[in-house]
Amino acid sequence: MSNEGRERDLVLAPNEFAFISDQTKGNINVYVGPYKTSLANTDKPVIFDEKLKRFVICNLETAIQTFITAPEGWYIVLKNPPIDGKQPKLGTTNSLSELNIGRKINIPGPVSFALWPGQMAKVIKGHYLRSNQYLVVRVYDEEEAKNNWAHSVIKTKEGKDAELMKKQIENLTIGQQLIIKGTSVSFYIPPTGVEVVRTETGEYVREAVTLERLEYCILLDENGNKRYVKGPDVVFPQPTEDFIEQKGQRKFKAIELSELSGLYVKVIAPYEENGITYQEGQELFITGKEQMIYYPRPEHAIIKYGEHEKVFAIAIPKGEGRYYLNRLTGVISLKKGPCMFLPDPRTEVLVRRIIEPHKVVLWYPGNQEALEYNLMLKEMIQDRPTNFVEEQAFQQKRQKANIPVYQQNVQTPEFAGDTLVRKTQFTPPRTITIDTKYDGAVSISVWDGYAVQVISKTGERKVLKGPITYLLEYDEDLQVIELSTGTPKSDAQLYRTVYLRTLNNKVSDAFTVESSDFCPINIHLSYRLNFTGNENIWFSVENYVKFLTDHLRSRIRTVSKKHTVMDIFANGTQIIRDHILGEAVEGKRPGLYFEENGMHIYDVEVLDIKILDPTIEKLLIQTQQDIMHQKLDIDKAERHLEYTDRKESIEQKIAELTSETLKTKINLQKEEVRKQLELELERVHSEIQIQEEKYNLELIKQRHLDETNQRELQRTKLTKELELAFEKEKNALQLELIQAYTQETREKANAISPHLIAALQAFADKSIAEKMAASMAPLAILGGSSVADVLKKLLKGTTLENVLDNSTLSGEIK
Numbered sequence: 001m002s003n004e005g006r007e008r009d010l011v012l013a014p015n016e017f018a019f020i021s022d023q024t025k026g027n028i029n030v031y032v033g034p035y036k037t038s039l040a041n042t043d044k045p046v047i048f049d050e051k052l053k054r055f056v057i058c059n060l061e062t063a064i065q066t067f068i069t070a071p072e073g074w075y076i077v078l079k080n081p082p083i084d085g086k087q088p089k090l091g092t093t094n095s096l097s098e099l100n101i102g103r104k105i106n107i108p109g110p111v112s113f114a115l116w117p118g119q120m121a122k123v124i125k126g127h128y129l130r131s132n133q134y135l136v137v138r139v140y141d142e143e144e145a146k147n148n149w150a151h152s153v154i155k156t157k158e159g160k161d162a163e164l165m166k167k168q169i170e171n172l173t174i175g176q177q178l179i180i181k182g183t184s185v186s187f188y189i190p191p192t193g194v195e196v197v198r199t200e201t202g203e204y205v206r207e208a209v210t211l212e213r214l215e216y217c218i219l220l221d222e223n224g225n226k227r228y229v230k231g232p233d234v235v236f237p238q239p240t241e242d243f244i245e246q247k248g249q250r251k252f253k254a255i256e257l258s259e260l261s262g263l264y265v266k267v268i269a270p271y272e273e274n275g276i277t278y279q280e281g282q283e284l285f286i287t288g289k290e291q292m293i294y295y296p297r298p299e300h301a302i303i304k305y306g307e308h309e310k311v312f313a314i315a316i317p318k319g320e321g322r323y324y325l326n327r328l329t330g331v332i333s334l335k336k337g338p339c340m341f342l343p344d345p346r347t348e349v350l351v352r353r354i355i356e357p358h359k360v361v362l363w364y365p366g367n368q369e370a371l372e373y374n375l376m377l378k379e380m381i382q383d384r385p386t387n388f389v390e391e392q393a394f395q396q397k398r399q400k401a402n403i404p405v406y407q408q409n410v411q412t413p414e415f416a417g418d419t420l421v422r423k424t425q426f427t428p429p430r431t432i433t434i435d436t437k438y439d440g441a442v443s444i445s446v447w448d449g450y451a452v453q454v455i456s457k458t459g460e461r462k463v464l465k466g467p468i469t470y471l472l473e474y475d476e477d478l479q480v481i482e483l484s485t486g487t488p489k490s491d492a493q494l495y496r497t498v499y500l501r502t503l504n505n506k507v508s509d510a511f512t513v514e515s516s517d518f519c520p521i522n523i524h525l526s527y528r529l530n531f532t533g534n535e536n537i538w539f540s541v542e543n544y545v546k547f548l549t550d551h552l553r554s555r556i557r558t559v560s561k562k563h564t565v566m567d568i569f570a571n572g573t574q575i576i577r578d579h580i581l582g583e584a585v586e587g588k589r590p591g592l593y594f595e596e597n598g599m600h601i602y603d604v605e606v607l608d609i610k611i612l613d614p615t616i617e618k619l620l621i622q623t624q625q626d627i628m629h630q631k632l633d634i635d636k637a638e639r640h641l642e643y644t645d646r647k648e649s650i651e652q653k654i655a656e657l658t659s660e661t662l663k664t665k666i667n668l669q670k671e672e673v674r675k676q677l678e679l680e681l682e683r684v685h686s687e688i689q690i691q692e693e694k695y696n697l698e699l700i701k702q703r704h705l706d707e708t709n710q711r712e713l714q715r716t717k718l719t720k721e722l723e724l725a726f727e728k729e730k731n732a733l734q735l736e737l738i739q740a741y742t743q744e745t746r747e748k749a750n751a752i753s754p755h756l757i758a759a760l761q762a763f764a765d766k767s768i769a770e771k772m773a774a775s776m777a778p779l780a781i782l783g784g785s786s787v788a789d790v791l792k793k794l795l796k797g798t799t800l801e802n803v804l805d806n807s808t809l810s811g812e813i814k
């Protein structure tokens with residue numbers, strides 16, 4: 001068989017099918033395996049293009065398709081199903097069946113079949129749902145959905161919501177969307193007439209929002225209403241609801257509040273809570289005192305300033321303060337530290353006071369930074385009549401200018417978990433940097449020895465003595481004083497300031513006076529003064545320098561008219577000091593006191609007294625020189641006289657001292673001899689006394705010894721007498737015993753006869769002899785003698801000598 005013939009053979013294995021088009025009739029037959037046939041030249045293999053919705057001629061290999069198969073747990077979405085409900089038969093050729101064009105059905109597995117020409121099928125895996133997942137299904141054919149609802153595959157969890165699933169059959173309408181929740185259904189295959197809506201990413205199963213504690217989510221309905229749900233919960237949307245997302249997040253952290261933070265809330269719909277009715281348009285300020293954890297609600301809209309939702313308290317250190325404006329009354333008040341100040345945004349607005357440039361120069365001399373800061377604030381208000389800048393406007397201005405802002409109200413980001421993490425400006429440990437150099441109220445630091453006068457717009461005045469730091473109220477200013485300058489003092493150039501030097505103040509002046517003899521004299525003075533007494537009158541004289549110099553010039557000119565130029569030239573310092581300060585009493589001058597402003601001059605330094613007429617000055621100098629020469633001559637003579645007198649006086653004193661020294665030496669020697677004699681006599685007297693004491697002690701000792709010996713002898717005598725008496729008694733007792741024993745013995749002896757005594761004696765002697773013989777036997781043997789001979793020798797001279805006889809002894813021995 002040729003290759004062309006083999007290519008016309010259609011061989012289909014089981015589970016395969018192919019579409020063959022009869023080009024002469026236009027019919028398309030379905031060949032279902034297992035099957036083999038040879039195709040005619042007019043038969044062309046084709047496939048159905050689902051996109052073009054038409055049949056396309058192809059080769060046999062491409063035309064062979066596999067069955068549409070859905071295993072257990074899967075289902076097939078079949079478009080254009082047959083009217084009779086039958087698919088092509090296996091192992092044969094099937095002519096085109098009549099199809100229900102435009103409809104689609106859902107066929108749950110397990111199932112496998114071939115397609116009719118023009119049918120489209122999609123195999124979809126059954127939808128497994130966890131408890132936090134859900135499906136959105138849409139009814140596309142309500143009649144089919146109702147009729148086939150019983151054929152849907154719905155596996156409920158322990159029978160939950162079964163009644164609800166039945167009720168949904170009665171209320172189905174075309175286009176209606178339903179939510180299949182994973183909390184009720186664990187597995188779902190839709191029936192015919194219902195389809196599962198896919199997400200934008202093509203997923204069927206959607207994730208519900210799982211809320212933990214302190215979390216919430218917001219759902220927006222198609223009608224514009226919002227629904228807020230708090231955790232812990234699994235949140236499923238209604239078919240017409242969508243989750244609101246921000247930065248890809250669908251759940252948000254509840255807002256943590258404290259006594260130092262709050263939320264500015266607008267009521268956008270009326271509601272009632274805890275017996276309190278809130279009207280639409282009402283504004284609330286919720287702080288941690290009322291509610292530590294805040295969950296948004298549909299009736300609330302948070303009013304934000306910039307990017308910050310929460311309103312934070314500001315730290316006001318000790319000695320500082322902040323201005324705040326009452327939005328209802330327009331009153332600007334001062335809040336002083338130390339405290340944490342949480343302004344109510346409904347009625348209170350933090351403001352910054354603007355100080356006019358000329359006041360900045362007076363209040364903060366040489367502080368260019370303070371001047372630039374206030375100029376910047378003045379530019380912000382432009383043509384507005386106000387004299388302050390709102391804090392929020394200032395912060396926005398700084399942010400636009402990229403100026404670093406040191407503040408505490410840092411927005412808290414969203415975090416997972418139950419822990420409330422408070423973000424700080426820097427890395428942990430938590431640190432808050434407070435830079436209140438220009439944030440706080442206007443502060444005036446008065447140094448030691450200075451004073452300022454504070455004036456309010458209501459006319460109140462008060463004097464502040466340094467050292468002190470004072471926070472100005474918004475309507476308070478400082479009294480400006482103008483002082484004459486230069487030497488001599490004049491009003492040509494006045495020095496403006498708000499600080500009054502109250503201690504150790506120094507004012508210098510130079511002016512011309514005229515003596516009684518009409519000689520002009522220039523005097524240069526320096527006054528030392530303090531401000532004492534009632535402090536409320538210190539600022540009563542605006543230019544106290546001019547007031548002081550004018551008054552004292554007049555007084556010194558008057559007193560100069562009473563003295564000649566010679567007096568002034570010679571004693572001008574004393575004259576001026578006595579006239580101004582008064583004469584010294586106990587070394588202290590009373591000084592000059594001004595009742596007008598409490599100024600007290602306690603010292604005057606005369607720096608220079610100059611005669612303006614050169615001729616007179618020269619004559620005065622010459623006269624002074626002549627007087628000085630004369631005084632020097634007199635002083636020289638007086639010093640010579642004093643020298644001579646002193647010298648002779650010293651020589652006389654030397655002689656007197658020499659004589660006195662000699663007399664003193666002689667007297668000392670006499671005294672020394674006398675002392676030695678007294679010492680020797682005292683020594684001899686002491687020795688005599690010592691000998692007498694020794695003799696007396698020895699005498700006392702001998703007496704004590706005699707008494708002791710006497711007592712010893714008496715004790716010995718008594719002892720001997722006692723011993724003698726005891727011996728006598730003892731001997732008497734022994735004598736009595738002996739006499740008794742003798743008597744007894746005598747009586748016993750008298751009881752024994754002489755024969756018995758002789759027998760006993762003989763018996764004893766015999767016994768002794770026997771024992772001695774037995775003992776002497778070995779000795780006799782060694783000596784070669786008999787025992788009798790040895791015993792005779794031993795007993796010779798004894799009482800036993802006659803007792804023994806040879807015959808008896810020999811017989812005994814034998």
